[in-house]
Every structure is written in C-alpha cells, then in structure tokens.
Amino acid sequence: MQSLQYIWQLRGWPRLSFDEGHLAEEVALARRAQGLVEGKLAALGFQERQDLSAEAWAQDALATAAIEGEQLDLLAVRSSIAQRLGASAFKGPAAPRHVDGLLSIMDDAVVKASEPLTHERLQAWQAALFPTGFSGMRPVRTGAYRTQAMQIVSGPMGKETVHYEGPAASEVPAQMEKFLDWFNASREDSLAKAALSHVWFETIHPMDDGNGRVGRNIVDLCLARDAGETSRLVRISQRLLDQREAYYNELGRAQHGGLDVTPWMVWFVRQVRIAWDAAGAVLDTSLEKARFWAAHAGAPLNARQAKAVNALLDQGPGGFEGGISTRKYVSLTSTSRPTASRELTELNALGVLKQAGAGRSTRYYINLPGWLPQQQ
Incomplete structure (x- = not known):
C-alpha cells in the first residue's frame, strides 16, 4: 500500500x-x-x-x-x-x-x-x-x-x-x-x-x-x-x-x-x-482526601497513624484490596503488633477508620461513604 x-x-x-x-x-x-x-x-x-x-x-x-x-x-x-x-x-x-x-x-x-x-x-x-x-x-x-x-x-x-x-x-x-x-x-x-x-x-x-x-x-x-x-x-x-x-x-x-x-x-x-x-x-x-482531612483536622494522630491513613486514602475505596489489617499496619509503619492493634483501635474510635469483621478477619477502612465493602 x-x-x-x-x-x-x-x-x-x-x-x-x-x-x-x-x-x-x-x-x-x-x-x-x-x-x-x-x-x-x-x-x-x-x-x-x-x-x-x-x-x-x-x-x-x-x-x-x-x-x-x-x-x-x-x-x-x-x-x-x-x-x-x-x-x-x-x-x-x-x-x-x-x-x-x-x-x-x-x-x-x-x-x-x-x-x-x-x-x-x-x-x-x-x-x-x-x-x-x-x-x-x-x-x-x-x-x-x-x-x-x-x-x-x-x-x-x-x-x-x-x-x-x-x-x-x-x-x-x-x-x-x-x-x-x-x-x-x-x-x-x-x-x-x-x-x-x-x-x-x-x-x-x-x-x-x-x-x-x-x-x-x-x-x-x-x-x-x-x-x-x-x-x-x-x-x-x-x-x-x-x-x-x-x-x-x-x-x-x-x-x-x-x-x-x-x-x-x-x-x-x-x-x-x-x-x-x-x-x-x-x-x-x-478533593475527597482534602475534605477528609478537613473533617478530621482535630484528630490526635501520631506519625504512624497519619502515614497509614494517607496510604489508605491514596489507594482509594477498598484500599489495599481488603482494607488494612494489623499485619499490614506493622509492615507499613515498622511497629510492633501490639502497637499496631492499639493504634488501629484508636483510629476506629476516632471515626477516622471503620472496623469490619472480627478476630483474624478484622479489617479497617477509610470511614467515607462508598469506601467500605459492599456488605457493610
């Protein structure tokens, strides 16, 4: 041709x-x-x-x-x-x-x-x-x-x-x-x-x-x-x-x-x-990330918690393909398992994250509409 x-x-x-x-x-x-x-x-x-x-x-x-x-x-x-x-x-x-x-x-x-x-x-x-x-x-x-x-x-x-x-x-x-x-x-x-x-x-x-x-x-x-x-x-x-x-x-x-x-x-x-x-x-x-942080501006987060939340926000809805677990938090922040468990519980209590599941199946998600698993 x-x-x-x-x-x-x-x-x-x-x-x-x-x-x-x-x-x-x-x-x-x-x-x-x-x-x-x-x-x-x-x-x-x-x-x-x-x-x-x-x-x-x-x-x-x-x-x-x-x-x-x-x-x-x-x-x-x-x-x-x-x-x-x-x-x-x-x-x-x-x-x-x-x-x-x-x-x-x-x-x-x-x-x-x-x-x-x-x-x-x-x-x-x-x-x-x-x-x-x-x-x-x-x-x-x-x-x-x-x-x-x-x-x-x-x-x-x-x-x-x-x-x-x-x-x-x-x-x-x-x-x-x-x-x-x-x-x-x-x-x-x-x-x-x-x-x-x-x-x-x-x-x-x-x-x-x-x-x-x-x-x-x-x-x-x-x-x-x-x-x-x-x-x-x-x-x-x-x-x-x-x-x-x-x-x-x-x-x-x-x-x-x-x-x-x-x-x-x-x-x-x-x-x-x-x-x-x-x-x-x-x-x-x-924009959603900016609005989220504006809503939680007064939350007393430490550097590890802020890092984990930002990482979840960057991943978008359903971040980390199933939320963040204690094990993933340990890997992300280089902290101990007890500290990771305590800090995730604090984030849940503050309303920054929302817990799903229990026991070994416990996962945490960004507490925003549409960001939680469908069944939630």
Whole structure:
C-alpha cells in the first residue's frame, strides 16, 4: 500500500483534510472534560496542585519511553522533576542524562508552548534524548535530520516485514519546512492540530531515532498552548501506552490511506478526552482526601497513624484490596503488633477508620461513604 508520503509526492503535497463535523462532537466532549478538570483544580491548594502535576509528569515520562520499549526508573524521574519544581525535600537517585533530557524537552513543550516550532528546536529536542550520541550500542545522528532511508520493520533477519517506509532523506528538509510553515501559521483548534501534526510528523519520520517521543512532545506543546501548565495533568502518553496496539494501528491506517484522515483525528481526540476524564478522577480522589482531612483536622494522630491513613486514602475505596489489617499496619509503619492493634483501635474510635469483621478477619477502612465493602 502507498503511504501518505507517496500520495503527497504525487499530488504536490496538498493539505491533509478531515471532516470537521465528525470531529466536532469529540472536540466538544474533550473540552467539557477539560473544563471539569480546571474547575476541580481551582479547589485545591498550590502544593496539592504541584504534587499532582509532578506525579502526572513523571508517569507520562515513563509512558512515552515505554511506548518505545524503554523502562525508566520512577524514583529517578520523580527526583529530577522535584528539583525542577523546587521541591528539594524529595530525595531519590540521580537521573541519567538521557532521562534528564526527556524531562527537559517535556518541560520546554509546556513552559515555552507559545514559542514557534522550528527546525532547531525539534533537533535540540531529539539531541537531548541521546546525549551520548548512542541508542544502546547503536550510534544515532543527533541534532539534525536523518541522512539515510528509514523503514519500520519487524520479524527475523532475512524475513523482515516492512510496515512503513518514510520519504527519501534528501526530501526531509523541504518536507519539514512545509510542516513547520503550516504548524506555525495554522489557527486550527489545538486538539485538531495535535492530532494532525502527530500523524504528519510521524509520516515524515525526520529523525534517525526518537521520532515517537519528539512527535508526542509536539502533542504536549499543542495541549499546553490551550491549557497552559494544567495540561501536565493530561497523561496522553499514558493513554497511548494503554492503547498501544490501537495507537499503532490507527496511525498506520492514516499513513497508508488517502488524504482524509478523519478516522485518525476522531480516534486521537477521543484519547485526549479519556485522558482528561482520568485526570478528573485523580482530582476527585485528591478533593475527597482534602475534605477528609478537613473533617478530621482535630484528630490526635501520631506519625504512624497519619502515614497509614494517607496510604489508605491514596489507594482509594477498598484500599489495599481488603482494607488494612494489623499485619499490614506493622509492615507499613515498622511497629510492633501490639502497637499496631492499639493504634488501629484508636483510629476506629476516632471515626477516622471503620472496623469490619472480627478476630483474624478484622479489617479497617477509610470511614467515607462508598469506601467500605459492599456488605457493610
């Protein structure tokens, strides 16, 4: 099958098209989900918002790397983000240079979202991903467009299946010039622009390596132009990782189809909407946690009790898959079994936790409506 690239070559690179009517409903739903998140966020304090933003950023960094088959150290990612946000209290292992590079380009896309997208900026993003000039043992051309042919293949050597072949390397600079001219001049809705720019960039596949991460960073930039730093809460790479097979299939269909990319656009904007919905669910938990602590502000909890309650709150309804037992409390707080039993009984008496069962089956749950087992 011919890719979009070859169709563009034959037709003098006309603009991709999409049916705005079919896309409008998904855009409206995504905007509604975004508005709900922004409303909920206003009810949280600065530190809570920053903590949520940092964790979402960390998880999305892990996800965009995982899509490419790379596993990052979560603690190292969190540590680097904490330093960037000025939260020096968080201590973790130092992040490797390529991890710092990934976080730097993600930060650049958000903080400098309003700045033009240029050849130099894209090339700097890609170079930051490969600070040693290698991807594993393979040398990578960095800070420049590729100079060799590009194929996406799978299968054993000698029996490879070619899934996609990009344009000739000699054509990449001119094609990227057209892409950037459109990107910087376009006044299309940011969600439509994110979807369209992603399929366009990935079809050109201009870099020797790192195209997926750079392409998703362009998406982050589009979302940040619309939602500012609130866009950090939208874990779009996490959503794409969760739907990795569908992501590749939809992208492949768009690349091998005609110039009408409406199905891809609708699918992609739907993923953004679902990511906003997920961000809203995280905020709901944070708001409930804040209200819970406000209701129990005067409770005389020690550090161990507060730690256990926070851990249960973080787990959500039915925390720890069956509440917290004396044994789990001992493991969590590193205290003795008698102390654990006494402190859990105190939390129950204070109304912070609610006991379920008896004897060896005794469990404790957060005392909130809907957080107790069904039979309770």
